[in-house]
Amino acid sequence: MTHLPALPILVPLLMGGLLVALRSLPPALHRTAAGLTILAVLTIVLLLASATADGTVLAYIAGNWSAPFGIALAVDRLTVVMLLLATIAVLACFCSATDGEDAQAPHFHALLCLQLAGLCGAFLTADLFNLFVFFELLLISSYGLLLNAHGGERVTATTHYLVVNLVGSALFLISVALLYGVTGTLNLADLARRLPLLSSTDLPLAQVGLALLLVVFGIKAAMAPLYFWLPGTYHAASAPVAALFAVFTKIGVYCIARVFNTLSGSPAALELVTRSLLPLGLVTLVLGTLGVLAARDLRALAASLIIVSSGTLLAAFGFFSVGTTATALFYLANSTLAGAAFFLVASLVRLARAEHEDHLNIGTPLLRSGMLGALFVASAMTSAGLPPTSGFVAKLGLLTASAREISGYWFWAILLTSSVVILVALARSGSLIFWRPMTAEHLRLASANAALGRTAATEALRVSRGTTAAVVLLLVCGAALTVYAAPVQRYLSAAAISLAAPTRYIDAIFSVVPVERRP
């Protein structure tokens, strides 16, 4: 048994603990340590990717307790994709935070490491209670990152976010207890084996437990009507943290896909979930689109785009078919990158426009904003799904796959309408910020500055090199998704097939033999 699957959790967890203990070390050292940790996790994830590329499921039993008694971790292709996305998001957050956000609070990098450990744990674990523990780990570090030694608006937003998640945790524990009460196990693989054997008296309890689980994951995934925490939280967060949070809703989506697909062998217990996921996703999509139209500043617009992508994903997973799942995974990768990039671009625009921040109104003109404008256009096009970006490939795939499904026409109608609305909203915000007509007075002021060789736009990019690098990193990853669309989609289709037929995942967890200990 190799210890590789446990490393993405252990390495950042240890480093996070160390950094908390060694707080007196100079900030530059903290920064280096965190950066190296993230790169180490990236390397481990790539190793895991090469170990599972042929469809192998790597299972790991913590503490040498064989399944279903101990906690099991399992890595398959889907897990690797999620780990990779999470690490990229954390890396983007790290790059962007080097502009000065990490100097605001003494424990920023420690929290970032713990956050990474929590994210990796939530993707790796195959045990429901352990999933709860990792949720709490990533949440408690996200409260710290969100607050980051600020007061005022952030305290209010963090309180809201915290309370919503605490209530969510209570529901999670209730559903875990219900499932344990009827099946006597919390191991995902063991649950998948025992749920179909339930007596008809226990079945309603299991149904309620699984429906509660959908509510809990729905809170994380920003599913309607449970997403009201999201706009306020993301609006209050600093740019690097908001970019990191772009991966948060995907945890909920991943858990929905993983848990309910692994348990799909017992359709009776899952009936409530399978029926409601598609309609709930579509409602989320509609409400998120309305939010995009109503947004008054770029950050609010970016937050609504996250809700839109969540709605699209939930609806696509709601078909519970291999075709839509495969294309939804491509969309998931694309929307995580695009969502994070958009938040960072919004922060650059906010910096450049000084007193007008990122409000969608006519302000001081942004002269010589070619680079900033290009970053905005690229991330907006990826978000809206215009060719030749990966957003277009993702949406095209989703539409093609859903055309084969019953009630796919609802998905078509809503997704296409929402795309047009998003395109209009993004075009409007872009032209307001970069292209609007300017008065003679505005122009005189701005060109006086431009004569000195610097404008607000170039100045903003110069001050925030890290953020610019993070945006470029995310956009390059997006471009790679477009260029390598065919191999990526093949890989994701294989991941979707093994997700929908989880026998291999289940068998792998049970087949790990504990290591023999010799005295």
Add this chain to the structure above:
Amino acid sequence: MELLLSSGIGLLTAVGIYLVLRARTFDLVLGLTLLSYAVNLFIFASGRLVIGKAPIISTTITPTLANFADPLPQALVLTAIVIGFAMTAVLLVLSVRGYADHGTDQVDGREPRA
């Protein structure tokens, strides 16, 4: 005993939800604490209610659940208590900071308009 425990859990949950829905941070802290008590008792009950039986297997008695208490929910409760405790501490810190910043314990940081 079943009736007592289930009505106790129900009462704690009801009071907890009522308090959580009040928009004051002090009430929120109390409400979430009560809610987590209810949840802890509920997890405990998922291992079935038994009296006077040990959760640790001894060699002299046949190791079936009829002779022992289920140890797993007890371990789960312990974890849930610790995590709930930490989260309550974070919420308390936030509440105090919010009160200091805004001068009110209203969760939105401002008094509702009358």
